[in-house]
Amino acid sequence: MMTQTVRTAPSRSRTANRRIRRKQIISATIESINRVGFAETTLATVAKLAGMSQASLIFHFGSKDALLVETLQFLSDEHQAAWKKAYAATPDSPLARICALIKTDFSPHLCNRKKIAVWQAFWGEAKTRPTYLHICDSRDNERFEVMVRECGRLIAEDPADRRNPEDIASTIDGLSDGLWQRILINYKEFDRKDALRTMLVQLQAHFPNVPGLEAAWESAALGDKG
Amino acid sequence: MMTQTVRTAPSRSRTANRRIRRKQIISATIESINRVGFAETTLATVAKLAGMSQASLIFHFGSKDALLVETLQFLSDEHQAAWKKAYAATPDSPLARICALIKTDFSPHLCNRKKIAVWQAFWGEAKTRPTYLHICDSRDNERFEVMVRECGRLIAEDPADRRNPEDIASTIDGLSDGLWQRILINYKEFDRKDALRTMLVQLQAHFPNVPGLEAAWESAALGDKG
DNA sequence: GTCTATACGGTGATAGAC
DNA sequence: GTCTATCACCGTATAGAC
Numbered sequence: 307m308m309t310q311t312v313r314t315a316p317s318r319s320r321t322a323n324r325r326i327r328r329k330q331i332i333s334a335t336i337e338s339i340n341r342v343g344f345a346e347t348t349l350a351t352v353a354k355l356a357g358m359s360q361a362s363l364i365f366h367f368g369s370k371d372a373l374l375v376e377t378l379q380f381l382s383d384e385h386q387a388a389w390k391k392a393y394a395a396t397p398d399s400p401l402a403r404i405c406a407l408i409k410t411d412f413s414p415h416l417c418n419r420k421k422i423a424v425w426q427a428f429w430g431e432a433k434t435r436p437t438y439l440h441i442c443d444s445r446d447n448e449r450f451e452v453m454v455r456e457c458g459r460l461i462a463e464d465p466a467d468r469r470n471p472e473d474i475a476s477t478i479d480g481l482s483d484g485l486w487q488r489i490l491i492n493y494k495e496f497d498r499k500d501a502l503r504t505m506l507v508q509l510q511a512h513f514p515n516v517p518g519l520e521a522a523w524e525s526a527a528l529g530d531k532g
Numbered sequence: 533m534m535t536q537t538v539r540t541a542p543s544r545s546r547t548a549n550r551r552i553r554r555k556q557i558i559s560a561t562i563e564s565i566n567r568v569g570f571a572e573t574t575l576a577t578v579a580k581l582a583g584m585s586q587a588s589l590i591f592h593f594g595s596k597d598a599l600l601v602e603t604l605q606f607l608s609d610e611h612q613a614a615w616k617k618a619y620a621a622t623p624d625s626p627l628a629r630i631c632a633l634i635k636t637d638f639s640p641h642l643c644n645r646k647k648i649a650v651w652q653a654f655w656g657e658a659k660t661r662p663t664y665l666h667i668c669d670s671r672d673n674e675r676f677e678v679m680v681r682e683c684g685r686l687i688a689e690d691p692a693d694r695r696n697p698e699d700i701a702s703t704i705d706g707l708s709d710g711l712w713q714r715i716l717i718n719y720k721e722f723d724r725k726d727a728l729r730t731m732l733v734q735l736q737a738h739f740p741n742v743p744g745l746e747a748a749w750e751s752a753a754l755g756d757k758g
Numbered sequence: 759g760t761c762t763a764t765a766c767g768g769t770g771a772t773a774g775a776c
Numbered sequence: 777g778t779c780t781a782t783c784a785c786c787g788t789a790t791a792g793a794c
Contacts, residue, residue, distance in 0.1 A: 327777090343660035345571040349770065359779055364771060366777095423659040430656025432717060433649040434569035442717050473733040476714075476722075477707055480730060484710030485702075491658060491668050496702075504706060507699040511737040553759090574787065585761055590789060592759090761794080769786075776779080 328366055328376075331356050335377045340420040344427035375437050378428050381421070382445045388416055389449055392527065400459035401516060404478070404509070405526035407453060411482050412502050413528040422490045450479050460513065474512055481508055554592055554602075557582050561603045566646040570653035601663050604654045607647070608671045614642055615675055618753065626685035627742060630704070630735070631752035633679060637708045638728050639754040648716045676705055686739065700738055707734055 334356035338347045341355075349360040349370055356363070367373040389410045396406040411417060432438040457478070458471035485501040506523055513519055560582035564573045567581075575586040575596055582589070593599040615636045622632040637643060658664040683704070684697035711727040732749055739745055 323777095341660065343657050345657060346660070348768080350768085360770080361772085361780085362778060370770060419659065426652075426659070427656040429713060429717065430653040431569050431571060433645065433652070434567065434572070439717065446714070446718060469733075473730060476711075476726075476730045477734045477737070480710035480714060481703055481707045481734075482710065483713050484706035484708065487655060487709050487713070488672070488702075488706060491655065491665065492672060500702075504699060504702045507695075508703045508707075508734070508737070511703075511734075514740075549759095575789085576787085586788080587762085587790085588760060596788065759794105761792100763791085763793100765788105765790075767787085770784100772783075773781085774779100775781100776777105 324366075327362075331358075331363055331366055331373065332377050332380050335373060336381070336420070336424050339377075339424045339427050344431060375441075377424075378438060378441050381424065381428075382441050385416060385445060386448065388413070389452075393452065396526070399522070400456040400463075401513075401519065401522045402526060403456045404453065404460065405523050407449065407456070408478065408482065408505050408509070409502070409523075409526045409528050411486075412498050412505070414498065417486065417489065417498050417501070419490060419493060422486050426487065426490055446479070450475060453479055460516065464515070477508065477512070478505075481505060550592075553588075557584075557589055557592055557599065558603050558606050561599060562607070562646070562650050565603075565650045565653050570657060601667075603650075604664055604667050607651065607654075608667050611642060611671060612674065614639070615678075619678065622752070625748070626682040626689075627739075627745065627748045628752060629682045630679070630686065631749050633675065633682070634704065634708065634731050634735070635728070635749075635752045635754050637712075638724050638731070640724065643712065643715065643724050643727070645716060645719060648712050652713065652716055672705070676701060679705055686742065690741070703734065703738070704731075707731060 331352065334352050335347070337355050338351045342351055349363055352373070353360045353363055363370075363373060367376060389407055392406045392410040393403060396402050428438050429442060432442050453475040454471045457474045461467045461469055461471055461474070482505070485496075485504060488496050489498060489501055506520075509523070510519060557578065560578045561573070563581050564577045568577055575589055578599070579586045579589055589596075589599060593602060615633055618632045618636040619629060622628050654664050655668060658668050679701040680697050683700045687693045687695055687697055687700070708731065711722075711730060714722050715724060715727055732746075735749070736745060
């Protein structure tokens with residue numbers, strides 16, 4: 307049963323090819339949702355963008371529904387990997403970490419009209435598709451918990467500060483989501499940089515007496531690469 | 533050519549019936565998007581909920597696309613009428629008006645999972661449908677301008693306050709949008725009342741030295757009826 | 759105005775050659 | 777694994793009776 311270890315190279319290359327193909331198809335799905343929308347995305351539109359036949363999509367994913375779920379999962383994993391990487395690369399200071407988490411959300415790699423359009427499309431379908439709802443909910447919750455913890459630590463630095471960390475984290479994460487939407491809808495007057503400035507304004511309002519907030523904000527990397 | 537003025541009553545009743553029918557169909561469309569989602573909403577699902585044939589829907593709206601556009605327009609008009617009514621019914625104080633605008637957004641009549649699901653569905657399709665984009669953009673912009681003006685007046689009450697009213701208004705409106713989304717996705721842990729509390733937390737952060745903020749917040753009506 | 763019946767194109771998925 | 781050909785089904789919209 308274990309003799310296949312003699313030659314693993316071909317097997318590795320096979321699964322590598324498999325992953326590359328799947329990634330190609332998922333990218334084409336994202337591109338299709340971006341160009342023609344979720345409701346108009348069909349196997350035909352995806353196959354054309356991926357440069358292969360509809361039958362190949364079914365071969366690799368089993369069904370259109372499964373492809374869409376895996377596309378959403380890909381975006382969710384990408385987002386999670388990005389903020390976790392930025393978090394890990396940031397010194398253990400609540401202020402620095404809050405800034406890093408926020409800035410990651412608005413890095414060009416994650417925050418562009420194409421990706422936002424696709425996220426928005428999945429959110430729009432989430433209520434009637436339990437699988438989507440679960441993926442979207444998990445994405446938000448894990449990051450929210452980290453944000454609550456860091457806000458709690460920052461608040462605790464001032465013993466007189468009695469605010470609830472969850473409330474502060476809710477305004478931060480909530481504003482992130484709302485500004486993403488505004489970038490998509492009101493793109494002629496509001497872009498990524500406007501959103502970053504707005505996030506800083508809110509942060510300053512929450513922590514007017516914390517020294518070095520602007521410095522921490524400026525020095526936080528955008529964390530461009532996922 | 534003008535003799536039909538002799539009897540306008542039947543004509544009025546005809547157009548009244550027409551409006552009632554159209555309203556019925558739009559309500560059924562909202563219900564369908566809420567139940568089966570935008571992508572799965574068909575003339576068949578709407579017709580069944582409306583209790584009439586598919587041909588009747590086409591007769592009244594011309595096409596499925598036109599019906600969807602008019603449904604979005606209906607929601608937009610409803611939202612606009614609600615905040616304008618609340619605004620008009622509020623004393624001419626910037627603080628009271630800001631509170632009224634915020635609270636209207638979270639009144640049960642506008643802010644429930646059914647309506648949010650439908651808005652979210654249209655936002656998800658907005659990027660690829662210029663008509664949707666235009667309606668959504670107009671909805672946001674007009675309210676935003678009022679919010680900017682009232683924030684400006686409130687800021688001006690303190691001559692030392694040099695903040696930009698647009699930035700403050702962006703955080704308020706942006707958070708409203710983000711919390712709507714969270715109510716939809718994370719409904720088990722976050723509802724309308726949580727959202728209202730979160731909005732107040734942000735407002736307090738922006739205006740910690742404004743006297744009577746909590747009182748103004750409490751006395752602002754929810755503006756339940758559109 | 760509202761219905762039933764239907765035209766017609768496009769949809770996801772399968773079969774089978776290579 | 778990937779393709780072409782094909783299937784059964786469902787989508788919007790129309791025609792025409794009432």
